[in-house]
Amino acid sequence: METDSAANSLRSPTGIDHARFLAEDFSPLAYAQQQLASASEGTADDARFTHVLAQLQSQAAALERQAQATVQREQTALLEQIVGVRGVDSALSQAEEHVREIKAYMHTLRARIRVPHSQAAAYARQAGNLQAAAAGVRAVARFTQLARRLRTQMADALREERTSDWAAAAQTLGEIARTPLPAGVTLVEREMHAVDRHRVRVQAAGQQLIEEALVRHSASDAAAGLHVLGALGDLGDSVALRVRRGAAAWAAEVAAHPMAPAAPWSDVAALVDRLLDEGLRVRTLERALAVHDRRRADGASAAVRSLLGDHVLAFWWRAAVAALAARLLAPAVRSTLAAGFPRLARALFPKLEPLVLTRLGGMATARGAQGDEDPGVAVLWDGLLAPLAAQYVDAAAARMRTAVARCCVTPGIMDPRSASAAARCIAAEVHLAAAHVRLGAAVVAEAERSVRDFVHAAGTCITDASSGVECAAVVDCVAALRVAV
Secondary structure (H helix, E strand, C coil), X not given: CHHHHHHHHCECCCCCECHHHHCCCCCHHHHHHHHHXXXXXXXXXXXXHHHHHHHHHHHHHHHHHXXXXXXXXXXXXXXXXXXXXXXXXXXXXXXHHHHHHHHHHHHHHHHHHHHHHHHHHHHHHHXXXXXXXXXXXXXXXXXXXXXXXXXXXXXXXXXXXXXXXXXXHHHHHHHHHHCCCCCCCHHHHHHHHHHHHHHHHHHHHHHHHHHHHHXXXXXXXXXXXXXXXXXXXXXXXXXXXXXXXXXXXXXHHHHHCCXXXXXXXXXXXXXXXXXXXXXXXXXXXXXXHHHHHHHHCCCHHHHHXXXXXXXXXXXXXXXXXXXXXXXXXXXXXXXXXXXXXXXXXXXXXXXXXXXXXXXXXXXXXXXXCCCCEECHHHHHHHHHHHHHXXXXXXHHHHHHHHHHHHHCCCCCCCCHHHHHHHHHHHHHHHHHHCCCHHHHHHHHHXXXXXXXXXXXXXXXXHHHCCCHHHHHHHHHHHHHHHHHC
16 A cells, blocks of 8 residues: 555656656666657657657656645645644643652652651650660669668678678668669769678678578578578579588598598498588578578579579488498498498487488488478488498398308208307398398398298208207207297
């Protein structure tokens, strides 16, 4: 369609096709010859030339008019488009102006919003600074009041040395520790040195109250000392440190205590006395912690357990018995203690009576402050006495078996004197072990085995015996053994 419109635009109103003049192979000379040849043959040459020239001029004029009309038409269209573009450009200019106005208004509005906000933020900062300054002034004023009160309380405590005065001073020190104080205040820094000195004195006084109460085995007085340390805020650390230091001091004392391997009985008795005395003190300390928990409910016992890993009493008994066992179970001393274990049991278990509230199967137990069984006797038995008792039972069983074996050296013949000796040996072992029910039970079990062996051998010998005196002696020994066991 576009090709046809282009061809029509090149066609003159007279129907002459002007497209040929635009062809690349157009030859003006050939076209002129063609026009001359198409003229009338009878026409003269001048007339023919004139006719062709007039025709060509006519075509050129028509082509010029057509070109002029086309140019005018396109110019008019372009002018109309230019007018439209000017309108669009005017609209765009107006839109840009509106955008610039909107931007300027937004900037103005933002500035109007920012300025009050900045002023409000500045006022808020100023108010916060004023509040912080007021809080600092109040804290310093509160600190000075507490410091004056502490000086009065310390003077009363040092003069009267009453527990209530020390507790009041400790309470004031706790309040000072909880008061947030500003840094760099000369008055606070100068007064804080005196506060620190008072804290050291109050802490030492609380620990002294506890130690004096433990010597008297007074749980309520020890709880008063614990209250002083609790008000200071270091109750758990102080109690745990006291227990650890006590265990370390006990271990050092046991290691340095002189010991005669051949006759250690007096040395062992002295160590056991010290062990039980310190055990009663630690037990009083645990009861004092229970009393403090009931009065204050600040979780002091839980804090101490978290630091020690167990109850105070259980921790101390394990550490104390371990140190004592390391010394008494050494080979040089152990053999002597094991050989004379009944003597050790007779000397030791009456000393345990201060710890004993009930006896269960011969094992002394006591109720601790936390409602659990006092582990002292059980730990002492398992860590120290049980190995010695086992060694003694094995030796006693060997002695009884040896005595029974000596009765029938010759098969079928039992020596009445050997039988009487075996009976006395078994009875003596049972009698010696009777000092402690658990030890006696173990020895009796071994004695029953020896009696069965003895009765079996005696029955064989009585059947084969030829002497009535022999039979009577053996029967008397069997009867005596059954009575003893």
